[in-house]
Amino acid sequence: MHVPTPRRRCSIVLTALAALLALGARRAPAAVHAPAEWGRLEVQWQEVWPANYGYEKAIDSVKESAQKLGLEYIDLVLPHWPGVSTAIEEAEQNALLRKQTWKALESLKKDGLVKQIGISNYNERHLGELLDYAELRPSASQFEIHPFNTREKLVKRCQDLGIRVNGYSPLGGKGNPNQVTDLLLQSPYLEDLGKQYGKTPAQIILRWHLQRDTTPIPKASTKSRLAENFNVFDFQLKEEEMATISSFDRKRFAVLNSEVFL
Numbered sequence: 001m002h003v004p005t006p007r008r009r010c011s012i013v014l015t016a017l018a019a020l021l022a023l024g025a026r027r028a029p030a031a032v033h034a035p036a037e038w039g040r041l042e043v044q045w046q047e048v049w050p051a052n053y054g055y056e057k058a059i060d061s062v063k064e065s066a067q068k069l070g071l072e073y074i075d076l077v078l079p080h081w082p083g084v085s086t087a088i089e090e091a092e093q094n095a096l097l098r099k100q101t102w103k104a105l106e107s108l109k110k111d112g113l114v115k116q117i118g119i120s121n122y123n124e125r126h127l128g129e130l131l132d133y134a135e136l137r138p139s140a141s142q143f144e145i146h147p148f149n150t151r152e153k154l155v156k157r158c159q160d161l162g163i164r165v166n167g168y169s170p171l172g173g174k175g176n177p178n179q180v181t182d183l184l185l186q187s188p189y190l191e192d193l194g195k196q197y198g199k200t201p202a203q204i205i206l207r208w209h210l211q212r213d214t215t216p217i218p219k220a221s222t223k224s225r226l227a228e229n230f231n232v233f234d235f236q237l238k239e240e241e242m243a244t245i246s247s248f249d250r251k252r253f254a255v256l257n258s259e260v261f262l
Contacts, residue, residue: 044069045076047120048105050084053097058104066113077105078118078142082126083261094261098126099133106136118142118163121258124154131161142166144173144255145214147205147248148180155214170209170216171202173254180252189244197235206232208245 052061058079066074079101083094105117118140119130127141141158145151145167158165172181184190190201197204202218206229209216220226237245 044071044074045078046074047078047080048101049080050097053079053084053101055100055104055107058101059108062104062108062114073112074114076116076118076140077108077114078120078138078140079105080120081261082119082122082258086261095129098130102130102134106134109136116140121256123258124157126258126261127154127157137161138163140164140166142168142217143258144169144253145209145216146170146172146180146254147184147208147245148172148250148252149254150246150249152246152249155212159213165214166217167209167214168217169254170218171205174219176254178252179254181254184248187248193237193241199232199235200228203228203232204237205245207235207237208242211237211242 046062046065048058048061052058062074062077066072079098082098084090084097085094102117105114108114109117116139117136118138119127120142122130122141122143127138131137141154141163143151143154143165145155145165146169151167155165169176169179172184173179174181184205185201187201190204193199193204194201199207206216206218210232218229220229
């Protein structure tokens with residue numbers, strides 16, 4: 001099975017910056033631009049790619065990244081997928097590499113090269129396994145979330161544990177073969193809500209994320225779209241509106257269901 005390669009994210013809404021800043025961040029990728037009135041905000045985070053899983057390889061890859069970027073420390077580091085292969089024969093190896101990689105991240109955090117460590121695309125099973133051996137609990141968990149895939153159980157599990165939830169593909173994964181962005185943005189209900197609040201359907205969805213206390217990570221390729229993503233803090237959805245949007249859930253993955261990693 002093809003595993004999607006990581007993509008550079010061009011923008012992040014204010015709460016994504018706020019969440020990382022709350023975790024101790026002081027810098028951000030050059031691709032993240034905040035409004036001028038905020039001053040200069042930068043956050044550096046790193047995803048460990050599966051080719052660099054394992055204790056020594058993970059440590060070396062993060063150190064190399066910090067050196068190339070000229071950083072004294074990286075704000076947040078997380079493994080990108082919970083395995084290197086979806087083949088059932090690799091299940092034992094996946095579990096071993098998950099543990100070794102997490103131990104490497106714990107070591108990097110203790111040494112001060114990394115301020116916070118998290119996980120990406122871990123489902124309930126992967127998270128439960130990690131908690132059995134982790135000395136340090138993840139600060140953040142990043143996974144696909146949108147109204148067609150609300151991930152209710154996983155979101156609640158993370159929040160109950162005090163793990164910050166960051167949702168990628170928050171508008172439905174536009175650009176992926178299984179994207180549902182077009183369906184969501186053309187939803188009559190979301191269009192009607194948008195007219196009521198003077199917002200776009202995309203802004204309604206981002207507001208839905210925020211009121212669930214999850215941090216959406218939308219992409220934006222233009223200044224106008226970036227400005228639209230930020231303009232979601234001046235209104236509040238009603239409880240029944242939140243429930244109706246959540247009822248869209250189809251458990252539909254635009255990217256990949258990480259359950260395939262055994």
